[in-house]
Amino acid sequence: MITFLISIVLLVVGYFTYGKYVEKVFGIKQERKTPAYAQEDGIDYVPMGTKSNSLIQLLNIAGVGPIFGPIMGALYGPVAFLWIVLGAIFAGAVHDYLTGMISIRNRGAHLPQLAGKFLGNAMKHVVNGFTLLLLLLVGTVFVSAPAALIHNLTGNxxxxxxxxxxxxxxxxxxxxxxxxxxxxxxxxxxxALLVISAIGIGGGLVITGAPIPELTLENMHPDNVPIFPLLFLTISCGALSGFHATQSPIISRTTKNEKAGRKIFYGMMIAEAIIAMIWAAAAMSLFDGKSLSAIIANGGPAAVVSEVSVTMLGAVGGTLAVIGVIILPITSGDTSFRSARMILADYFNIGQKKFSSRLWIAIPMFVVSFLLTKIDFTLLWRYFSWANQSTAMLALWVGAVYLKRSRKNHWIATIPAIFMTVVTTTYICNAPIGLGLSMNVSYLIAGIVTVLATVLFFKSKFDEREALTVDDDREVA
Incomplete structure (x- = not known):
């Protein structure tokens, strides 16, 4: 319980300290006209209040990821808490803030356009493919997962x-x-349903004095469960998630003032991390590793959600909690497809004011997604995890290049970018869905790739003209 409570406190403190530092490094300009006003179109560019934007951002990024991921990550034991806290404060929230704010500075651009500007035009096409794959996988998973929960909740x-x-x-x-x-x-x-479910489960853990395991030197390395790189892909949402880089630009187009960025982007990532902590703690406290593994194997993370909710809150409260969990993926699935539609429109330079223009982009996406629902959830999640964290890695490099060109402290993005380059490369080299190489060979290849990426980053020279064009100053008031 002490580890759990300290972790929650650290997340909150991180928002008010490191979050403020990141904001200072970026350098907000309150007088600058945001895309919500400069490009207002009544469709995607619509000025909305900070509270509404914050809530939408939280619901966009908090799909089943910060629940299902931590539940599966609970198999690693209390070390999962460490990754959620450190990952959220120093990587995930930085990732979300930079992608959101850089998008605001560049007319609400999505990640592929930002990658093209800061990593080279070839990367625009690579990242476009990655993000579309990611969004289709997320949209599909976030159809299947809530549908299964609703199916069980309604007695079939x-x-x-x-x-x-x-x-x-x-x-x-x-x-x-x-x-x-x-x-x-x-x-x-x-x-409101999300808040009720999170408070209900979290409050139940504290009030009942649930036996949440403590993080110690002895359980830092769980038996027969390799931490690296699997932990950092299993728990993505709640610590660091590339999916967020596809969602932040949606809100960058509705944000009224840059000052709201820390609350909307950095703050909502911290809120998601707290949700992840609650569900990881609940899974660890109510099940030992063996029984948790069996439940996940038989019924998936959804079965754990249902059992935790009813056990902690009773039939009525448990039902409300499950409804709250159902809401999470639905409110990320809808914006996954919306984001994919916007990215395709930007990529092919198709205006979105006409309904017909939006429709013919959307129809093929939904056809592909429907076909993907026929694929096993576990298999989809494996591909989602790698595509998700690879997107996060690319987004962090975009942030690092932006800050370097701006003559600002790029290390806040560079360090997590380097780390995630190692993680994602090691995984895809070793995993059965990837190259299937031995772990030692995978480490070697990951090291080479990471060193090359890092050297390329530091060897890149930026002149004064590039430093002045990191932002699209056509949008300055």
Missing amino acids: WMSLGIIVGLIFVYYILATLLPIDKIIGRVYPIFG
Whole structure:
């Protein structure tokens, strides 16, 4: 319990200290006109208040990732707490803040456009492919996961196929209609359910004195469970997630003032980390490693969610908690498809004011996603984890280059970028879904790739003209 409580405190303190430092390094300009005003179109560029933007950002990024990921990460024991805290403060929240704020400074650009500007035009195409793959995987997983939870919650009286279809209908509407018509109106309701479920589970852990294991030197290396690199891919949302880099630009187009950035981007990542801590702690306290592994194997993380909720809060409270968990993936799935539609529109330079222009981009995406729902969830999650953290790695390098060109402290992005380059390269070299090489060979290749990327970064020379064009100053008031 002490490790859990200290971790929560550290996350909050991190927001007020390191978050403020990151904001200072970036250098906000309150007088600068944001894309919400400079490019207002009533569809994607719509000025909205800080509270609404913060809530939408939290619901966008907090899908099943900060719940399912930490539940599976709980198999590693209390060391998972360490990654959530350090990852969120020094990597995840920095990643979210920089992608959101750099997007604001560049007319609400999405990650592929930012990668093209700061990493080279070839990377624009690479990152475009990565992000679209990631968003389709997220959108698909976030159809399947809530559908399974709803199916169980309703006593299986409605077929799984019908539930999937209804979720797709909602996703289509949320993808095509102006952001303030559905997302801006229903998210406050969804947010209330999210808060109820998180407070209910977290409060239940504290009040009942749940036996949450403490982090010690003895359990830093769990038996028969290799920490590196698997832990850093299993727990992504809640610590560091490339998916967030696809969501922050959505809100960069609705943010009224740069001063709101720390609360919206850095702060909501910290809030997601707290949710991840609660669910990781709940899974560890109610199940030992063996039984937790068995439950996940038989019913997936969704089975753990249901059992934890009912055990901690009873039938009624547990049902409310499960509903809150259902809300999380739905409110990330809808913006996954919306973000994919916006990225494709930017990539092919297609205006989005006409409904027909939005429709013909969206239809193929939903067809592909529906076909992906027929694939095993576990297999999808494996690809999602690698694509997700690879996107995070690329986004961190974008942030590092931006700060270096701006003559600012780039180390806040460079250090986590280097670390994630090692993690993602090692995983894809070793994993069965990748090259399937031995771990020692994978380490060697990852080391070479990381050194080359780092040398390339430091060898790159930026002239004064480039330093002055990191921001699109056509949007200055």
